[in-house]
Amino acid sequence: MVRESWTSRTGFILAAVGSAVGLGNLWRFPWMTAENGGSAFLLLYLLIVLGVGVPGLLAAFVIGRRSNRNPVGAFKSLAGSRVWTVLGALCVLTSVILMSFYSVVGGWILRYFLESATGAYFAAPETHFASISYGAEAFGYQLAVLAATSLIVAAGIRRGIEATTKVMMPGIVVLLIGLAVWAARQPGAAQGYEFYLRFDGTYLAENFLAILGSAAGQALFTLSIGSGTMITYASYIDDDRSLPLDASAIAVFNLGIGILAGLVVFPLLFSFASGPTEGGPGALFVGLAGAFASLPGGRLLGGVFFLVVLLAALTSLISMLEIPVSFLVDEFDLERSTATGGLFALVAVTGGVNAFSPAVFTLFADQLVNLLLVLGLTGFMVYTAWVLGPAAIDEYLKGAGPISRPLVVPWRYAIGTVFPAFLLFTFYADVAALVGLAAGRGLLVVTALLTLLLLVGVARRSVSDTRPQLNESAD
Numbered sequence: 001m002v003r004e005s006w007t008s009r010t011g012f013i014l015a016a017v018g019s020a021v022g023l024g025n026l027w028r029f030p031w032m033t034a035e036n037g038g039s040a041f042l043l044l045y046l047l048i049v050l051g052v053g054v055p056g057l058l059a060a061f062v063i064g065r066r067s068n069r070n071p072v073g074a075f076k077s078l079a080g081s082r083v084w085t086v087l088g089a090l091c092v093l094t095s096v097i098l099m100s101f102y103s104v105v106g107g108w109i110l111r112y113f114l115e116s117a118t119g120a121y122f123a124a125p126e127t128h129f130a131s132i133s134y135g136a137e138a139f140g141y142q143l144a145v146l147a148a149t150s151l152i153v154a155a156g157i158r159r160g161i162e163a164t165t166k167v168m169m170p171g172i173v174v175l176l177i178g179l180a181v182w183a184a185r186q187p188g189a190a191q192g193y194e195f196y197l198r199f200d201g202t203y204l205a206e207n208f209l210a211i212l213g214s215a216a217g218q219a220l221f222t223l224s225i226g227s228g229t230m231i232t233y234a235s236y237i238d239d240d241r242s243l244p245l246d247a248s249a250i251a252v253f254n255l256g257i258g259i260l261a262g263l264v265v266f267p268l269l270f271s272f273a274s275g276p277t278e279g280g281p282g283a284l285f286v287g288l289a290g291a292f293a294s295l296p297g298g299r300l301l302g303g304v305f306f307l308v309v310l311l312a313a314l315t316s317l318i319s320m321l322e323i324p325v326s327f328l329v330d331e332f333d334l335e336r337s338t339a340t341g342g343l344f345a346l347v348a349v350t351g352g353v354n355a356f357s358p359a360v361f362t363l364f365a366d367q368l369v370n371l372l373l374v375l376g377l378t379g380f381m382v383y384t385a386w387v388l389g390p391a392a393i394d395e396y397l398k399g400a401g402p403i404s405r406p407l408v409v410p411w412r413y414a415i416g417t418v419f420p421a422f423l424l425f426t427f428y429a430d431v432a433a434l435v436g437l438a439a440g441r442g443l444l445v446v447t448a449l450l451t452l453l454l455l456v457g458v459a460r461r462s463v464s465d466t467r468p469q470l471n472e473s474a475d
Helices: 009-035 039-067 071-078 082-115 125-132 136-154 157-183 189-197 201-206 208-223 229-234 243-272 283-293 298-332 336-356 358-388 390-397 405-416 418-435 441-474
Strands: none
Touching: 009 039, 009 082, 009 157, 009 208, 009 229, 009 243, 009 283, 009 298, 039 071, 039 189, 039 201, 039 208, 039 229, 039 243, 039 358, 039 390, 039 405, 039 418, 071 082, 071 229, 071 298, 071 358, 082 125, 082 136, 082 283, 082 298, 082 336, 082 358, 082 441, 125 283, 136 157, 136 298, 136 336, 157 243, 157 298, 189 243, 201 208, 208 243, 208 358, 208 418, 229 298, 243 283, 243 390, 283 298, 298 336, 336 358, 358 390, 358 405, 358 418, 358 441, 390 405, 405 418, 418 441
């Protein structure tokens, strides 16, 4: 079966940015920012996106383009050890878990977009959200969003994913800019900006570990790294593209849209709701619904806002679904339409559990996904640095410009040491918090370093078996 590719760099970047932006910036970002001290969270999030996210994107890009396969196929074709194929399988599992709760939120957004025409959520926003967020109706809207996503993915890379995101992404940006200008004129805008942008060093120092884990998880969530999305998308890239340039562009676009979303959400929460204390998964729906209810033309404004969020949700769901679809197409030679239909049925079941159970939804959306994404990206980095090694440098340099070429060796060793150590530190900090252990920073550092040494040891032992496959891939 002939494998598709992107028709242009613009198409690839817009699709990747669409995957990165999604609900991570418009739904999860305000929620996580509100629960983690506002500007304190924002600072760590920005540093992690630029300092860890861009190198991590590059690692995923190198694996994807080097193999021209899905995550499972990538590690199977490049690695001589089954240990690394397990990492590819983890990507497929993570994508299914992501879709399982993400599609529920997509259903909420679709419903709010439709209800904006009547103002159905205006009278009692909190009560309304509580009544529609879980149950049979939530499941029905979830299925509608999954069906739309499946139709786009089934149409293929060029006619489905690329064509759709080329329309959706400019629309999202234009509408967000308009909403940000409007939000700046609301009565509580100054308070919202202060919470969001004024740095609070005391809060950061007192809650550093908790904020760090949340910021790392959010950064990986919004950039779509750790789940295999960028491995899959990069597998459709031509060899003449500059991977460092593309990774930087995607990260910058993602940051810009995320910050822009905050400039919309927080002024409105302080103007028309009780501020960011209305946290949790429903923050977007409860706080902002009240804002639109109190404004002239609120139905129109609500419709525009939830249209933006709905488009963002679809662009992310498309990228998530493409991971297991590409796996079934590449590894089992299934028709794209057949693979998409089978996965629609699977996620309808796993997502249905989330649609009916708030406890399962919270576990998936707030805790499990952070841990899986951190583990995934740690594996990508160690594999790229220590297993691919020189082959990774060769792949990085294809199409690279004069600015990025001198950075290739520092990049390789940073993703093999410093960055995975940092990610493992946040992973163990999150696990300790989840199970209620009071682990000190020293213990977390030692545990992270020992784990990294173990992973590097496994990687180095597999190099001798990997080398023949690497040479064949290079040929």
